[in-house]
Amino acid sequence: MDKKIEIRLATIADYDGILELWNSEEQSRRAMNPVDDSREGIERYMKRNPNTCFVATLKDGTGDAAQIIGVILTGHDGRRAIIHHMCVHPDFRRGGIAAQLVAKAEEALRAEGINKIFGLVFKDNEAANAFWERQGYTLRTNLNYRNKSLNPAVPQGE
Secondary structure (H helix, E strand, O other): OOOEEEEEEOOHHHHHHHHHHHOOOHHHHHHOOOOOOOHHHHHHHHHHOOOOEEEEEEEOOOOOOOEEEEEEEEEEOOOEEEEEEEEEOHHHOOOOHHHHHHHHHHHHHHHOOOOEEEEOOOOOOHHHHHHHHHOOOOOOOOOOOOOOOOOOOOOOOO
8 A cells, every 4th residue: 555645734624633643643642732722722723824734644545534644733923934743753754755745834834934943842752852963953041931821721831
């Protein structure tokens, strides 16, 4: 059976596959919250960012629905972009899928006039930090990241 990986725009119809992917990996589960990562939260995000979110799918040639094996959710405020979620299924890592997702997102952001992107990575996620370094994303040590939850259902974080 011939398997083909395709990178395409994500839609809300992909939500169940994206959620399954996020739940396949501990680091992704750590980054999720029950409000923003709900179907409604992701639908709101995709409506604001219809051209900058992508999935990697694995098609097996049988005509069955393609399995989502990678996702990147990227959005912007008109000035700067942020990579909110990027995940590749553990069984498909080290095959260039993450780099392809990043390249697609960067291309889409350039097309929208965005010149700078930032992302958040857990300090203890050594593999992800090494990946982002290889992609040319440098560590900013002169900033503090601060957040405030406006909804009691959304954890404040460490």
